[in-house]
Amino acid sequence: MPSVTVRYFAQLREQRGLDDEVVAFEPGTTVHALYTRLFAHTSVEHLPVSYARNATTVPADEQVEDGDEVVFLPPVGGG
Amino acid sequence: MIAVVADSIDVQAVRAAVTDPGHGAVLIFEGVGRDNFDGKGVTALFYEAYAQMAVPVMQQIAAEAQERFGARVAMVHRTGEVAIGEASVVIAVGTPHRAECYEASRYAIDELKKRVPVWKKEIYADGSQWKANATTE
Numbered sequence: 001m002p003s004v005t006v007r008y009f010a011q012l013r014e015q016r017g018l019d020d021e022v023v024a025f026e027p028g029t030t031v032h033a034l035y036t037r038l039f040a041h042t043s044v045e046h047l048p049v050s051y052a053r054n055a056t057t058v059p060a061d062e063q064v065e066d067g068d069e070v071v072f073l074p075p076v077g078g079g
Numbered sequence: 080m081i082a083v084v085a086d087s088i089d090v091q092a093v094r095a096a097v098t099d100p101g102h103g104a105v106l107i108f109e110g111v112g113r114d115n116f117d118g119k120g121v122t123a124l125f126y127e128a129y130a131q132m133a134v135p136v137m138q139q140i141a142a143e144a145q146e147r148f149g150a151r152v153a154m155v156h157r158t159g160e161v162a163i164g165e166a167s168v169v170i171a172v173g174t175p176h177r178a179e180c181y182e183a184s185r186y187a188i189d190e191l192k193k194r195v196p197v198w199k200k201e202i203y204a205d206g207s208q209w210k211a212n213a214t215t216e
Contacts, residue, residue, distance in 0.1 A: 009127050010198035011209045052196070055132040071129055071196075075211030078126070078133075078156060078197025079110045079168055079188060 002027065002066030006038070010074050015044050025064060032060035035072050049074055080153040081137045083130040083197075088155050088169045096153035097173035104180035108188055110168040112161045116210070121201050124161045129196040140190045150174045150183035156197055167199075 001024040008016050016038070025034060031051040039045050051058050052071040064070055080096035094107055112124045133156065141152040154170045161167045170187045174180040192212045200209050 007129070009129055009196070010200070013127075052129070052132055055129075055135065071132070073129070073196050074198060074209065076192070076194070076196055077199035077209065077211050078128070078195045079192040079199075079212060 001025065004034070004064050004066070004068040004070045006034070006070045006072075009071065010077075011044055011047070012039070012049075012072055012074060015039065015042055023070075028063060030061050030063055031058060031070060031072075034064060034070060044074075047074055080155065081134055081141060082155045083128045083133050084155055084157055085159050086157070088157055088166050090166065090169050093153045093155050093169045093171045097151045097171045099151055099173050101175060102151070102173040103175055104177040105171065105173045106180050106184045108168075108170040108172075108184050109166040110188065111166050112163045114163045116201055120204060121163070122204055123163065123202045124167060125200040125202060125207075126156070126158045126161060126167055127198045127200075128156060128158050130158075133195050133197055136195045137191065140187055140194065143190070144172070144183045144187050147186065148174060148179040148183035150179060150187075152183065152187050154187060154191065156191070156195070158197075160202075 003022050003024045006023050007020040049072040114121050137154050144150045144152045151173045156168045172184045200207050
């Protein structure tokens with residue numbers, strides 16, 4: 001099955017207890033579906049994340065592809 | 080100079096990066112660790128960044144400031160623990176005249192706070208919390 005590397009930051013890193021992991025997916029999976037699968041029934045389930053695929057912001061319905069790096073971006077707090 | 084660094088920011092180096100003999104104004108903005116939020120004592124801040132994306136977004140903001148205001152912009156954000164009073168971000172802006180220098184400086188920090196993938200955790204005497212920027216700030 002194809003897979004992506006998911007990297008975690010901030011509260012998602014803490015929730016998942018990981019900096020990153022390789023996640024297998026069914027073809028046609030969107031970044032939003034991946035988030036839902038990974039964080040269903042957790043305290044961050046409804047966090048208003050945005051999505052990055054290979055370090056570029058993408059819409060929630062963007063499909064992932066084998067070998068991608070996927071990052072879920074919690075609301076930012078820089079500055 | 081656009082960078083994410085893990086140690087204290089060299090303000091003079093950021094300032095030096097915008098040096099231009101055609102400029103008549105330079106502003107340096109420092110975002111520094113504040114010891115309170117909503118009346119609650121903050122003992123330190125902790126920043127985390129998705130650097131592979133943060134740097135290109137900061138470069139984009141600098142390019143926009145160049146296009147809009149003719150400004151030369153350098154910005155450096157720090158990650159890891161930042162003590163109260165220390166800089167978490169430094170932005171230097173140089174322009175030919177002062178009016179656009181203020182505008183460009185304000186533009187750069189406002190856009191950074193909206194768009195750059197950096198996260199802040201406030202550390203209190205009795206716990207900690209991830210804090211997002213206000214969307215209207």
